Amino acid sequence: MTIHHDLSPTLNLIRLANGEGLDLPAYESKGAAGMDLRAAVADGEPLTLLPGKRALVPTGFIFEIPEGFEGQVRPRSGLAFKHGITCLNSPGTVDSDYRGEVKVLLANLGDDAFVIERGMRIGQMVIAPVTQARIAEITETSETARGAGGFGSTGV
Ligand SMILES: O=c1ccn([C@H]2C[C@H](O)[C@@H](COP(=O)(O)OP(=O)(O)OP(=O)(O)O)O2)c(=O)[nH]1
Ligand SMILES: [Mg+2]
Numbered sequence: 001m002t003i004h005h006d007l008s009p010t011l012n013l014i015r016l017a018n019g020e021g022l023d024l025p026a027y028e029s030k031g032a033a034g035m036d037l038r039a040a041v042a043d044g045e046p047l048t049l050l051p052g053k054r055a056l057v058p059t060g061f062i063f064e065i066p067e068g069f070e071g072q073v074r075p076r077s078g079l080a081f082k083h084g085i086t087c088l089n090s091p092g093t094v095d096s097d098y099r100g101e102v103k104v105l106l107a108n109l110g111d112d113a114f115v116i117e118r119g120m121r122i123g124q125m126v127i128a129p130v131t132q133a134r135i136a137e138i139t140e141t142s143e144t145a146r147g148a149g150g151f152g153s154t155g156v
Pocket of ligand 1: 073089091092093094095096098101102103104105
């Protein structure tokens with residue numbers, strides 16, 4: 001169902017005890033940019049997210065993101081549109097050297113309580129290339145036409 005090519009990195013996953021029986025994170029359509037992440041809350045113990053509240057929701061997996069890449073944890077637009085559920089820190093950053101469980105920081109910006117059941121697809125992760133820049137402190141910048149103009153300087 002997915003598009004793999006020679007340059008597709010391999011993503012190694014470790015299933016944790018709370019991830020037993022959960023579907024693997026998966027791309028839900030052929031060209032999906034993100035793999036959906038499922039809630040690893042306990043069976044029969046759904047998590048209720050009240051309006052205005054946030055919760056760190058476990059996914060049940062450790063992701064070994066390949067070096068040179070990051071995982072971007074993003075909201076699902078359907079949950080955002082229908083229920084006001086978003087990722088508070090969007091896009092969340094999963095570093096390639098992180099070896100803990102990936103979690104999704106959900107926030108309820110809607111008007112109603114939202115119930116998160118085990119296995120519910122609560123967010124998505126995009127694997128994207130990253131560059132670490134060399135840092136060099138300098139005393140003068142090069143000149144540009146824009147200069148320090150920003151925040152609407154070219155008009156709205
Ligand atoms: O949505 C997220 C964001 C982060 N993380 C994990 C993976 C990431 O590598 C680590 C640290 O994230 P970040 O750098 O954004 O948080 P921090 O507040 O800077 O924490 P730290 O001091 O641990 O870097 O937390 C997640 O599981 N989900
Ligand atoms: Mg950090």
